[in-house]
Amino acid sequence: MNDHVYPVPADWAERAKINKERYAELYRESLSNPDAFWRREAQRLDWQKPFTKVSESSFDEATFGISWFSDGQLNVSANCIDRHLAERGDQPAIIWEPDSPPEMGGGEGRIITYAQLHEAVCRLANGLKSLGIRKGDRVTIYLPMIPEAAISMLACARIGAIHSVVFGGFSPDSIANRVQDCDSRLIITADEGLRGGKVVPLKANVDEALKLLHGPTVEKVVVVTRTGAGVWMEEGRDLSYEELVAAQSPDCPADVLNAEDPLFILYTSGSTGKPKGVLHTMGGYLTWASMTHEYVFDYRPGEIFWCAADVGWVTGHSYVVYGSLANGATTLMYEGVPNFPDFSRFWQIIDKYQVQIFYAAPTALRALMREGDDWVTKTSRASLRLLGSVGEPINPEAWEWYHRVVGEGRCPIVDTWWQTETGAAMITPMPGATDLKPGSASFPMFGVEPQLVDGDGHVLEGATEGNLVLTRSWPGQMRTVWGDHRRFFETYFTTYRGKYFTGDGCRRDADGYYWITGRVDDVINVSGHRMGTAEVESALVAHAKVAEAAVVGYPHDLKGQGIYAYVTLNANDVPSEALRRDLVQWVRKEIGPIATPDVIQFAPGLPKTRSGKIMRRILRKIAENDVSSLGDTSTLADPSVVADLVANRAGAS
Numbered sequence: 001m002n003d004h005v006y007p008v009p010a011d012w013a014e015r016a017k018i019n020k021e022r023y024a025e026l027y028r029e030s031l032s033n034p035d036a037f038w039r040r041e042a043q044r045l046d047w048q049k050p051f052t053k054v055s056e057s058s059f060d061e062a063t064f065g066i067s068w069f070s071d072g073q074l075n076v077s078a079n080c081i082d083r084h085l086a087e088r089g090d091q092p093a094i095i096w097e098p099d100s101p102p103e104m105g106g107g108e109g110r111i112i113t114y115a116q117l118h119e120a121v122c123r124l125a126n127g128l129k130s131l132g133i134r135k136g137d138r139v140t141i142y143l144p145m146i147p148e149a150a151i152s153m154l155a156c157a158r159i160g161a162i163h164s165v166v167f168g169g170f171s172p173d174s175i176a177n178r179v180q181d182c183d184s185r186l187i188i189t190a191d192e193g194l195r196g197g198k199v200v201p202l203k204a205n206v207d208e209a210l211k212l213l214h215g216p217t218v219e220k221v222v223v224v225t226r227t228g229a230g231v232w233m234e235e236g237r238d239l240s241y242e243e244l245v246a247a248q249s250p251d252c253p254a255d256v257l258n259a260e261d262p263l264f265i266l267y268t269s270g271s272t273g274k275p276k277g278v279l280h281t282m283g284g285y286l287t288w289a290s291m292t293h294e295y296v297f298d299y300r301p302g303e304i305f306w307c308a309a310d311v312g313w314v315t316g317h318s319y320v321v322y323g324s325l326a327n328g329a330t331t332l333m334y335e336g337v338p339n340f341p342d343f344s345r346f347w348q349i350i351d352k353y354q355v356q357i358f359y360a361a362p363t364a365l366r367a368l369m370r371e372g373d374d375w376v377t378k379t380s381r382a383s384l385r386l387l388g389s390v391g392e393p394i395n396p397e398a399w400e401w402y403h404r405v406v407g408e409g410r411c412p413i414v415d416t417w418w419q420t421e422t423g424a425a426m427i428t429p430m431p432g433a434t435d436l437k438p439g440s441a442s443f444p445m446f447g448v449e450p451q452l453v454d455g456d457g458h459v460l461e462g463a464t465e466g467n468l469v470l471t472r473s474w475p476g477q478m479r480t481v482w483g484d485h486r487r488f489f490e491t492y493f494t495t496y497r498g499k500y501f502t503g504d505g506c507r508r509d510a511d512g513y514y515w516i517t518g519r520v521d522d523v524i525n526v527s528g529h530r531m532g533t534a535e536v537e538s539a540l541v542a543h544a545k546v547a548e549a550a551v552v553g554y555p556h557d558l559k560g561q562g563i564y565a566y567v568t569l570n571a572n573d574v575p576s577e578a579l580r581r582d583l584v585q586w587v588r589k590e591i592g593p594i595a596t597p598d599v600i601q602f603a604p605g606l607p608k609t610r611s612g613k614i615m616r617r618i619l620r621k622i623a624e625n626d627v628s629s630l631g632d633t634s635t636l637a638d639p640s641v642v643a644d645l646v647a648n649r650a651g652a653s
């Protein structure tokens, strides 16, 4: 923690759409008269049929359900494209920067105007229809960060097909699970992806995944040419994206869709079981994405907005694509990574395109900070006026560096707390309204009513720390877990009856600022990627030599949290360095590189209660190297295992 407060700069207080008074006024109205507030805010979208109902939402079991603007009709793709054509048809909608800069053969990148985006989306939407895709069908998108990812999402939205974007770093197993769970009929992928100069075999991964599926689901695979590598194309199943769209009409009328029709499924990790398909719908989600994009980033027409997240995550959905395009913004899409070809890449791209607003994850900032200031200061960054952070708590040191070095002290930082489930930013500063405290996400967005509760659900008042819950629905709230509405209710609304439980711990200071302290469940946040410890455990126990595994997070300088795995081998197997390496590779193959364990400790036994429950608290303490406060271990079935675990603690950094 640090006590430094950065007041709203005078020019921001004067110019910003939301200043202190306006924030207070609108926040008050959003809670005291939500009907009026949302009726007005939803007018930011074009409705083909106006809604009369605002919210019919309840978190109580008997009346449970979430619904916004339910009798309205609209088309998300028309809201993101068509309505901007008259005024900004020739304005860039998407600026795309390839993995390698031009001098390294990466090519010049692409600038796609709103008019061109319209044509591309219409052609693909017609292409999807020609392949038999209809409203409600699921389409899996497994693409690199190329414009076709956004085009594919928007083409689905145009015809009411439900997209499920799977991050390009996921393994064939992970793709298969996600395709199977929602019975996708079609996959859009690319021959290969490029990231940090390395080739990602996307099509080959899809081929592998398809072999793992049970029963008929995927009928067609549409393959974008990214590298031009000759990839296997299965007769009758696989077809070229370019050939498909070339054969279509450049016009596709936007279907009239209901506000509560599904827009997308996005899989995310929870504390138990396999990843769940978070479902978002049309009207509420787009209202929320658009409103937060405008207010949190104080977005002004003509500005270049760069959200550095991958479209495989919710941040990419809401701020690379939907929120930005709904607001007629120019959104920058970067294919690569922050440190390739060198540590100046982000800042050079900012200069190249004169980016005004830059939004990234703390893990990337920490990695760049470590390399020294020269990589930053040798670039200009004069165009920047606002910085953002998302995905994990930002430590004050990284915040200060971002502010002082990247933003040269002139750019406010919006530290936005939210989740896949919440659709868009929930607790966040607004640059013209909020005096900033490094490391605090500060205050709730309009319509968001946070509470801190203790383990028994008692509401905690004033300066305090507890579990973060939200007491009322907001338009961008997820509507269900795909295929399992009961799981939706049980996961989020039963821990604290009648309230949405975020899974996060949080502190509120004497000034009312919220400080997210991290997950309080068995979810860990590794480099801003959300991971269920149970997922890594089940990958480990799927290995022939592993009898049991327990996975916890531990503080990691760069990643925020690292993955620490305790592994018990089968009776006849012996620990070795080779086996350790094999297990690391195994998890990478089962889930994907983002799940790579940082530490594997072979453990003859795990600390369990007499009823067989693993005491994770103890494992966390050992992983954190905080062995002096292990607490009471006398209730363990075999307290002696703890001494062994401590003595053989692996050298976690």
Ligand code: PRX
Binding pocket: 268, 314, 315, 389, 390, 391, 392, 393, 394, 415, 416, 417, 418, 419, 420, 421, 441, 502, 503, 504, 516, 518, 519, 525, 528, 529, 530
């Ligand atoms: O623990 C919180 C953390 O990321 C979790 C949500 O992860 P995901 O659904 O993948 O969405 C990430 C992008 C919105 C949260 O439960 N988190 C997200 N943003 C912040 C954060 N923790 C602290 N500060 C943030 N700004």
